[in-house]
Every structure is written in structure tokens, then in C-alpha cells.
Amino acid sequence: MTIPVFRTVAEMRAQVADWHAADKKIALVPTMGHLHQGHLALIRAGLVTADRVITTIFVNPTQFGAGEDLESYPRDETSDLALIKGEGGHAAFVPLLSEMYPEGFATRVTVDGLTEPLCGASRPGHFDGVTQIVTKLLIQAGADFAMFGEKDWQQLAVVRRLTRDLDIATEVVGVPIVRDDFGLALSSRNSYLSDAELQVARRFNVHLRAAAAEIAAGGAAAAACEKAAAEILAAGFLKVDYVECRTADGLELVTGSPGCRSRVFGAARLGGARLIDNHAVV
Numbered sequence: 656m657t658i659p660v661f662r663t664v665a666e667m668r669a670q671v672a673d674w675h676a677a678d679k680k681i682a683l684v685p686t687m688g689h690l691h692q693g694h695l696a697l698i699r700a701g702l703v704t705a706d707r708v709i710t711t712i713f714v715n716p717t718q719f720g721a722g723e724d725l726e727s728y729p730r731d732e733t734s735d736l737a738l739i740k741g742e743g744g745h746a747a748f749v750p751l752l753s754e755m756y757p758e759g760f761a762t763r764v765t766v767d768g769l770t771e772p773l774c775g776a777s778r779p780g781h782f783d784g785v786t787q788i789v790t791k792l793l794i795q796a797g798a799d800f801a802m803f804g805e806k807d808w809q810q811l812a813v814v815r816r817l818t819r820d821l822d823i824a825t826e827v828v829g830v831p832i833v834r835d836d837f838g839l840a841l842s843s844r845n846s847y848l849s850d851a852e853l854q855v856a857r858r859f860n861v862h863l864r865a866a867a868a869e870i871a872a873g874g875a876a877a878a879a880c881e882k883a884a885a886e887i888l889a890a891g892f893l894k895v896d897y898v899e900c901r902t903a904d905g906l907e908l909v910t911g912s913p914g915c916r917s918r919v920f921g922a923a924r925l926g927g928a929r930l931i932d933n934h935a936v937v
């Protein structure tokens with residue numbers, strides 16, 4: 656037996672209505688597929704939080720910039736559906752492009768401020784694509800909860816803001832980062848790395864973590880982040896998009912000593928991959 660796979664919004668809504676009528680709470684797990692343990696942790700968190708979990712699989716073209724990896728983004732629906740079922744997920748929403756962006760689609764959703772630094776600066780337009788598709792998914796599903804990974808901390812902050820601002824009743828739940836044995840944050844894009852690049856990639860979290868520890872011990876944030884960026888380049892990365900310390904909620908830049916809950920955020924390019932990660936300053 657496979658899990659139900661909804662291809663249309665109407666099919667998903669009919670199932671959600673039935674579950675809600677039976678007093679079941681529903682969690683949504685939005686993904687772009689090529690599922691790994693990080694996604695499965697979202698499903699598991701959904702199962703703990705709610706009675707039914709719907710995982711969405713949609714490679715959203717509007718969040719990819721020109722020259723990015725939209726065409727090569729890894730896709731394997733059969734394997735994804737097997738993984739969702741194996742984890743105990745109840746259903747999948749796998750819409751066609753035409754279901755999500757029908758002819759004449761013309762609506763944008765923009766969150767100011769939070770989308771401007773970090774990945775917003777190095778991937779112009781990316782967050783407008785994310786907010787557009789996430790808003791649609793949340794409205795389409797009408798779920799009680801939506802699970803988002805903390806690896807994409809900025810995305811999580813942006814989605815929290817948009818649900819608040821637009822009075823979307825779904826509660827956004829952040830789920831801790833899943834890492835490999837060497838601390839590398841799991842990502843679908845890690846599959847672009849050769850074995851040699853993977854060894855280099857595993858230095859990324861080490862330097863970000865060291866910067867966070869240095870700041871926690873009283874070091875100036877700007878200097879600690881600059882040092883981490885230089886070490887990431889020296890480890891073999893092609894380019895560092897940013898290493899910055901920012902407040903956890905408002906994403907305001909911290910250069911000295913953080914006065915409130917803060918994190919060190921990094922993005923860097925290696926081979927065909929762009930890695931992102933973040934660590935709490937504690």
C-alpha cells in the first residue's frame with residue numbers, strides 16, 4: 656500500500672476537511688523533494704505535534720535565480736514517497752507546475768526587512784519566490800502546523816513573520832538542524848559534492864561554531880566572523896557569501912557583543928554547491 660498522493664489542491668483540501676471533521680490535527684511539511692534525514696526529522700516532528708502529516712514535494716521555480724540549479728535540482732518522487740511512508744507520513748501533495756502557477760498567475764508576496772540581509776543579499780529575489788510558494792501552500796492546506804528546518808533560519812523567520820502579518824492560522828514550528836557525524840548540516844545540495852569536496856564541506860560548521868564560541872566568550876562578533884570567513888576560504892571553499900552574527904529574531908547585525916539571543920550565519924560556495932548553516936551564540 657502506498658500513501659495517498661494528491662496532485663490537486665482540491666484533492667488535498669477534501670482530505671484535510673475529512674481529517675478536521677474527525678477532529679484530527681494536521682501538520683504540513685513543505686519540501687522540494689530529494690528527501691534526506693533532515694526532512695524526515697520534520698516529518699517525525701510533525702507526527703509528534705499533530706495526528707496527520709502531509710509532506711509537500713514541489714521544486715518551486717520562482718525561488719531559483721538566473722544561473723542557479725533549477726534544472727539540475729535532484730528529483731526522485733518514487734524514493735521520496737517511499738521515505739515518507741517509511742517514516743509514517745500520511746499523505747503527500749505533489750502538484751504540477753500548472754496547479755501552482757496557472758496561466759496568468761500574477762501575485763507576489765513580499766516580506767520587507769527580514770528578507771534583505773544574508774541569503775536575501777546573495778540570492779536576489781529568492782525570498783520573494785519562497786514567500787509566494789509558502790503562502791500558497793499554507794492557504795491551500797489549511798493545516799494546523801507547518802514544520803520548517805532551522806538550517807534555513809532566515810526562511811523560518813520570514814515565514815513566521817508572513818503568517819503573523821497575513822493572519823494565516825497555521826502555527827509555524829522550527830525543527831533543529833540535522834547534521835552528519837562531522838557536523839555538516841544535511842542538505843539536498845550536498846549531493847552535488849565530490850568525496851574530496853565533502854571533506855572540505857565538513858570544515859564549514861567547525862569554523863562557524865568556533866566563531867559562535869568566541870563571541871559567547873566575549874570576543875567582538877565582527878572580528879570573529881571575519882576570522883571564520885578567512886578560515887573557510889583557506890579550507891578550500893571557492894567563495895564566502897557571508898559570515899555574520901545577527902540577532903535570532905530580528906536578524907539585526909551584531910558587530911560587538913550581542914545584547915540578546917544571537918546566531919552566527921554562514922553561506923559559502925564549494926564545487927557546484929552553496930552551503931548554508933547557522934549556530935547559536937551560547
Ligand code: PAF
Pocket residue numbers: 685686687713715718785788789807810
Ligand atoms: O526549504 C525548502 O525546501 C523550500 O524553500 C520550501 C520551504 C519547500 C519552499 O519551496
